[in-house]
Amino acid sequence: MAYQAFRVDGGPTLYDSNKTPFKADLVESGLAFCIVILAFSFYIVLPGFPGKEKLYTFVRVSVSLFIGVVILVTNFSQDWEVAEISTETQYKAGARKGIHADIGVHIGLRGINITLKGEPEQQLNETINYNEHFSWEWGQGRIGFGPFAARINREFRAAQFRGLPYPILWIAEYFTFDGEGIRWGRFYRTAGWYSHIMLWLAFTTWLMANILFFVLLRYGAYLLMITGGCMVVANILFATIRNPNVLVIPFTTDAKLEFVYGWGFVLCLITGILAILIGFIIFVMTLCAHNAAVTFFGADPLEDLDEEIEIDDTRRDEPVPEPSRNGGAVEAERRVRSVQFDTEDDDEGPLDNAIDMSQYDDRPRYVKRRSGLLSKGFLKSRRQPRRPPPKIPEQEPELYENLGFPREEMEMMDRHHRDVEVNFQE
Structure with missing residues (x-):
């Protein structure tokens, strides 16, 4: 009797499918995991540093890793613009009854994520919990939905063949238009292209700044300010290129998806400004309090004294x-x-x-x-x-x-x- 569980008419054990929604971005999770491992490795060796050098090393490592993880996470983040509503909507084409669901749109530099979650999840004898991603990186392609069209157009046509719910297709279709002044997909793709280039440039200057802080302190401050400047420029490019026409997606008279800046945009902007201020403070310290600066960074006191003339x-x-x-x-x-x-x-x-x-x-x-x-x-x-x-x-x-x-x-x-x-x- 103990072996009769999940068996029907004496056949082999059959387990029902357990479909779960996509709850986290794998790239963001992987980057965060890598940074946590690096931070943990540095923190383990902190007790080996003498005196106040423990505190100095902790502050240096924490601030540097924070700036680095913000650059990488915001580069791959899907939350530069967000919009959410809770409304009654049609579920699928041909369905007589509608559903009550929470709808969310998350726009990043490389594409959009559309979420649809029923309230409650079990409606119309189905589990309504979807998270679909549509990418536009990076070519614009031809007009239409053929094999040479833009990537987001081809993924939209594939979603239609899969029979995804009507709210997801309705939102994704707005980003496939490319004509008559309605080119939201083109403008968002262009803004994401230039912004992600500036963030990669910020990442390289961040790496060089960490190296130069142990060689030439003043030049490390220069590169840290350049890092913050690149992050701020990425925000400016995204805000100015993304959309000349305001994007509003209506579902009912009162329920409309209106987009606002998400945590990715705000975090990148704040961290960029913070990096500029920290770099400027270090530069001033090298001029006014050189001994304190080299003591904090553990650098060579003669780093700025190049030669005897x-x-x-x-x-x-x-x-x-x-x-x-x-x-x-x-x-x-x-x-x-x-x-x-x-x-x-x-x-x-x-x-x-x-x-x-x-x-x-x-x-x-x-x-x-x-x-x-x-x-x-x-x-x-x-x-x-x-x-x-x-x-x-x-x-x-x-x-x-x-x-x-x-x-x-x-x-x-x-x-x-x-x-x-x-x-x-x-």
């Missing part, structure tokens, strides 16, 4: 005065006594009163400057090679001869002086 020292243009015979002798004697005094006290101490080499120094001086060239920031080495120790001027032995000391003693003091200078430079 060589400038002329004004002292190099001044001629070096040649000492006279008497003055040179007095000056040389003073320097030699200073060297003797320093070496007697401490052989390794700094020579505060030793020879001033600045007037004989021919080395170029270097200063730091900020550069706006991105390529130099990547390719130019930030560390300069170690400079060799300065050379002792050739005039000094001639000055020593004026003191009247033996030549050998002068050469010994000169060698000692060179060794001390080299140790001091090292």
Whole structure:
């Protein structure tokens, strides 16, 4: 007896069909699932970051992933324009009785979704719960319903052969007209085409911004502002191209489908403006609070300091005065006594009163400057090679001869002086 369930006249088990309506968009669900996996992966490793870096990483990852998921979801969303009514309508052609149902239309960048749900679902011995999608991506095609017609026209003709309910066909037919100023399908397709291009551009700039935030912070801010600008431009294109004539689909005198902007349009607009503001704030921080910005993003503090440039020292243009015979002798004697005094006290101490080499120094001086060239920031080495120790001027032995000391003693003091200078430079 336990094995007699669902069997009729001893035949095999037969289960009735269980047709369920399409309740979610697979593309949107897949994109959201991917972003959730990425966010979960980043959040798992957060405890490994020290101190405040946990909070910084959490904010960076959350904001960046939010902007990325909004770009992708709104690109494939079916809710840039929506309209819903609840009314009495004819169910199918030839049916004597009508039905009471909720009718909804969801317009996206790539097509429309039409929903029909009975209230209650069981009416006329049927389950009334439909969700049909009609796509127009991307060619316009020929006029009519033949094999070379627009995609939405061919799908509409296929829906007629399938015998879909009358309200669904009535709505879809409005988007197949293409003449006499009634071209809602053409205008919506064109608006979706240009808007989806701008959203893909925003996605690429978002990826580049995430990379540059770890390389050149200022350029990352630039690209984040460009990302927000592309999203706002996508909204502007859709709003201006979509429909020069207002689309209203009547069912009864009081029940009319009147379209308004959906959550996809609003979310894309708000996120675009938010991305522009965040990028501008980061740019201002790089100028006014550079240390705080690089600490928050964990970037290189020298990221904006590209190279060292060589400038002329004004002292190099001044001629070096040649000492006279008497003055040179007095000056040389003073320097030699200073060297003797320093070496007697401490052989390794700094020579505060030793020879001033600045007037004989021919080395170029270097200063730091900020550069706006991105390529130099990547390719130019930030560390300069170690400079060799300065050379002792050739005039000094001639000055020593004026003191009247033996030549050998002068050469010994000169060698000692060179060794001390080299140790001091090292």
